[in-house]
Amino acid sequence: xxxEVTPILTLAKRAKTASRKLAVVRTETKDSALHAGAxxxxxxxxxxxxANAVDVAEATAQGMATPLIDRLLxxxxxxxxxxxxxxQVASLADPVGRINQGWVRxxxxxxxxxxxxxxVVAIIYEGRPNVTSDAFGLCxxxxxxxxxxxxxxxxxxNLAIAAVLREALEATGLPVDALVMVDDTRRQAALEFMQQDxxxxxxxxxxxxxxxxxxxxxxxVPYVLDGAGNCHVYVDSRAELDMALKILINAKTQRxxxxxxxxxxxxHRDIAAEFLPQAIAALVGVExxxxxxxxxxxxxxxxxxxxxxxxxxxxxxxxxxxxxxxAAAIEHIRQNSTxxxxxxxxxxxxxxxxxxxxxxxAAVLVNASTRFVDGEEFGxxxxxxxxxxxxxxxxxxxxxxxxxxxxxxxxxGHVRA
Amino acid sequence: xxxEVTPILTLAKRAKTASRKLAVVRTETKDSALHAGAxxxxxxxxxxxxANAVDVAEATAQGMATPLIDRLLxxxxxxxxxxxxxxQVASLADPVGRINQGWVRxxxxxxxxxxxxxxVVAIIYEGRPNVTSDAFGLCxxxxxxxxxxxxxxxxxxNLAIAAVLREALEATGLPVDALVMVDDTRRQAALEFMQQDxxxxxxxxxxxxxxxxxxxxxxxVPYVLDGAGNCHVYVDSRAELDMALKILINAKTQRxxxxxxxxxxxxHRDIAAEFLPQAIAALVGVExxxxxxxxxxxxxxxxxxxxxxxxxxxxxxxxxxxxxxxAAAIEHIRQNSTxxxxxxxxxxxxxxxxxxxxxxxAAVLVNASTRFVDGEEFGxxxxxxxxxxxxxxxxxxxxxxxxxxxxxxxxxGHVRA
Numbered sequence: 001x002x003x004e005v006t007p008i009l010t011l012a013k014r015a016k017t018a019s020r021k022l023a024v025v026r027t028e029t030k031d032s033a034l035h036a037g038a039x040x041x042x043x044x045x046x047x048x049x050x051a052n053a054v055d056v057a058e059a060t061a062q063g064m065a066t067p068l069i070d071r072l073l074x075x076x077x078x079x080x081x082x083x084x085x086x087x088q089v090a091s092l093a094d095p096v097g098r099i100n101q102g103w104v105r106x107x108x109x110x111x112x113x114x115x116x117x118x119x120v121v122a123i124i125y126e127g128r129p130n131v132t133s134d135a136f137g138l139c140x141x142x143x144x145x146x147x148x149x150x151x152x153x154x155x156x157x158n159l160a161i162a163a164v165l166r167e168a169l170e171a172t173g174l175p176v177d178a179l180v181m182v183d184d185t186r187r188q189a190a191l192e193f194m195q196q197d198x199x200x201x202x203x204x205x206x207x208x209x210x211x212x213x214x215x216x217x218x219x220x221v222p223y224v225l226d227g228a229g230n231c232h233v234y235v236d237s238r239a240e241l242d243m244a245l246k247i248l249i250n251a252k253t254q255r256x257x258x259x260x261x262x263x264x265x266x267x268h269r270d271i272a273a274e275f276l277p278q279a280i281a282a283l284v285g286v287e288x289x290x291x292x293x294x295x296x297x298x299x300x301x302x303x304x305x306x307x308x309x310x311x312x313x314x315x316x317x318x319x320x321x322x323x324x325x326x327a328a329a330i331e332h333i334r335q336n337s338t339x340x341x342x343x344x345x346x347x348x349x350x351x352x353x354x355x356x357x358x359x360x361x362a363a364v365l366v367n368a369s370t371r372f373v374d375g376e377e378f379g380x381x382x383x384x385x386x387x388x389x390x391x392x393x394x395x396x397x398x399x400x401x402x403x404x405x406x407x408x409x410x411x412x413g414h415v416r417a
Numbered sequence: 418x419x420x421e422v423t424p425i426l427t428l429a430k431r432a433k434t435a436s437r438k439l440a441v442v443r444t445e446t447k448d449s450a451l452h453a454g455a456x457x458x459x460x461x462x463x464x465x466x467x468a469n470a471v472d473v474a475e476a477t478a479q480g481m482a483t484p485l486i487d488r489l490l491x492x493x494x495x496x497x498x499x500x501x502x503x504x505q506v507a508s509l510a511d512p513v514g515r516i517n518q519g520w521v522r523x524x525x526x527x528x529x530x531x532x533x534x535x536x537v538v539a540i541i542y543e544g545r546p547n548v549t550s551d552a553f554g555l556c557x558x559x560x561x562x563x564x565x566x567x568x569x570x571x572x573x574x575n576l577a578i579a580a581v582l583r584e585a586l587e588a589t590g591l592p593v594d595a596l597v598m599v600d601d602t603r604r605q606a607a608l609e610f611m612q613q614d615x616x617x618x619x620x621x622x623x624x625x626x627x628x629x630x631x632x633x634x635x636x637x638v639p640y641v642l643d644g645a646g647n648c649h650v651y652v653d654s655r656a657e658l659d660m661a662l663k664i665l666i667n668a669k670t671q672r673x674x675x676x677x678x679x680x681x682x683x684x685h686r687d688i689a690a691e692f693l694p695q696a697i698a699a700l701v702g703v704e705x706x707x708x709x710x711x712x713x714x715x716x717x718x719x720x721x722x723x724x725x726x727x728x729x730x731x732x733x734x735x736x737x738x739x740x741x742x743x744a745a746a747i748e749h750i751r752q753n754s755t756x757x758x759x760x761x762x763x764x765x766x767x768x769x770x771x772x773x774x775x776x777x778x779a780a781v782l783v784n785a786s787t788r789f790v791d792g793e794e795f796g797x798x799x800x801x802x803x804x805x806x807x808x809x810x811x812x813x814x815x816x817x818x819x820x821x822x823x824x825x826x827x828x829x830g831h832v833r834a
Contacts, residue, residue, distance in 0.1 A: 036801035250832035368828030411785030413660035415667035
């Protein structure tokens with residue numbers, strides 16, 4: 001079936017035009033649109049499932065793997081979850097207009113630094129069609145137009161969700177182009193999408209390493225990257241070992257396929273022989289690879305290949321490294337960290353302070369599981385991703401990270417001397 | 418004369434290694450190094466002037482224009498100004514370690530958001546050798562290694578300043594590679610410089626449109642752009658005209674060659690016929706170009722070419738546009754603004770609020786001159802530039818904008834449910 005597609009440039013301009021109106025819309029209107037969107041998603045369950053069935057049939061015909069087809073599937077529960085997500089975003093505080101600093105200069109000039117929307121937030125994502133709704137919700141609440149490009153395998157689902165949400169926008173009196181969905185599934189369109197400098201204020205990719213690399217190679221728009229998490233748990237010589245075990249179990253096994261799960265255990269040599277067998281016994285089903293000292297302690301550990309320590313396994317596999325000192329632990333982490341989340345377990349004040357100061361990551365944890373590094377767990381209510389870059393946003397990104405700031409200066413005829 | 422130059426990659430690695438040590442240095446040590454740098458710049462005046470004389474002789478031989486040679490010149494006064502600049506930065510508050518948010522989750526987990534150095538801050542700049550010292554000072558105080566690339570015409574001056582400051586670092590016990598100066602003046606080296614993704618955490622260009630374009634085309638490192646300022650002063654129908662005149666004179670003529678100077682006057686039609694002749698009389702020496710309505714009011718105004726309204730003149734030239742309404746003024750500014758600084762003069766509360774809300778720029782001013790948009794005038798003490806981009810930093814960039822943040826989480830064996 002040959003379909004007409006809309007040029008990316010045309011779509012980008014529509015999003016930009018809508019963004020100017022959105023920037024000055026009241027919170028109560030945005031919240032009404034979010035609730036209207038939730039209502040309409042539920043009311044259109046059959047329509048959404050029909051569109052989704054086309055994607056699923058196509059994916060099945062093309063021999064897509066079962067777990068990926070499962071990700072693609074829109075059942076009633078998932079549609080309800082999308083609706084609930086929009087309602088939850090409606091319940092969050094609006095960051096737009098928030099003054100985060102304000103002062104008066106000696107000459108009487110008043111200066112405020114105010115959060116304002118970025119403008120057009122572009123999101124390029126893979127797999128799950130629910131991202132369409134989630135991303136739209138966060139963008140709308142923060143006053144931004146959402147310019148979205150999902151995966152080609154979910155195109156019918158994504159366009160159906162977008163159509164329903166655009167109806168909700170229209171019904172609320174907001175510009176429908178507050179949500180613009182790319183309908184061109186060709187790879188060329190993805191490249192054009194990430195090169196709309198004149199219209200996109202910030203691009204956020206949600207996907208795997210290949211997508212990130214494509215952004216690094218091709219994007220000309222500003223972006224915030226949601227990077228990998230090769231997270232470490234370091235158990236210090238003065239750790240309480242039962243606490244360390246509890247944290248390790250949680251960090252490694254509560255959910256293995258997520259960026260804030262632990263991938264590597266670093267042990268001070270003073271506690272390694274006592275702790276490691278306990279850890280191996282407790283982390284049922286984990287495959288261990290380690291350095292020579294770790295292998296000496298337990299036969300359950302295979303020798304680690306050099307790249308193992310730099311690998312985000314995202315599975316029930318864990319590397320273990322025995323170190324002589326806190327300094328060696330920090331150095332090992334420095335060499336292998338992706339700058340996401342790094343934890344120390346210790347009762348030693350000085351060790352904790354040094355670890356916090358010297359480890360360079362979006363989040364550093366003392367006596368807590370790396371799994372807490374997450375927008376929901378931070379209390380942000382929702383997140384668009386977790387940034388591992390240093391500029392603009394670092395760590396979980398909530399509504400506030402979807403804004404920029406504007407200085408407002410108020411004088412009384414002030415002129416510079 | 419053929420000189421050995423150090424490969425950019427080697428220099429980048431040195432800066433990165435130094436940055437790790439700098440990140441944890443106490444404020445008092447950094448301040449000592451800044452004062453030691455100031456002392457040594459003064460003590461080495463003759464040496465600096467000798468190196469500078471080589472650059473000036475070369476530039477003269479190559480027929481460089483007199484104003485550019487003046488920019489290049491290092492006289493005693495300018496060396497003193499560099500020293501004073503370092504001492505002033507020493508007197509500023511250290512942003513490193515500052516907690517800008519902190520809260521406790523319902524489960525008792527403590528979360529802090531702490532300012533930490535970026536790491537390696539790269540600065541590429543043109544002309545004036547004093548930038549070498551100024552940039553170093555701001556980078557050091559904010560805990561960053563300064564990785565610098567000046568213009569080839571100032572290479573001897575820059576290397577001499579860097580050598581003196583590195584001696585000060587060494588004398589203070591800090592890593593000398595807290596200041597790394599590129600000695601390779603070839604264009605290829607500049608391109609390599611802006612592609613050191615593995616080592617540069619943030620690149621800040623200080624220079625003209627050609628440099629900015631080169632960054633946009635070639636840089637693979639994260640950067641913050643110090644963009645152009647096509648700044649407007651809008652005089653509303655309810656402005657006090659004497660205040661408007663005072664602000665306009667200051668914004669346009671106090672200093673014309675700077676980014677926060679006004680380039681365009683926008684007048685509400687209700688006051689245009691009264692105000693414009695006053696403005697023309699008061700802004701002595703200004704060349705006016707305007708739209709047809711402005712030209713009708715005064716014969717002193719030439720018809721503006723279409724691109725005039727989008728031009729940052731940086732000289733005694735000003736465009737003037739007469740509009741029918743506040744909305745038309747905002748729309749005119751939107752079409753021509755570079756997003757730097759935009760001012761309204763009005764006594765009307767509603768007009769001021771609408772202008773502040775709808776104009777999208779780094780700074781929006783009410784009844785004040787655009788010239789206030791500057792790190793010094795904001796009270797930042799010093800600035801590395803004024804960002805016109807939306808991510809990371811927007812508006813004047815002081816020490817705090819040379820940091821990123823790190824989340825610190827403290828628990829008591831906390832695990833995620």
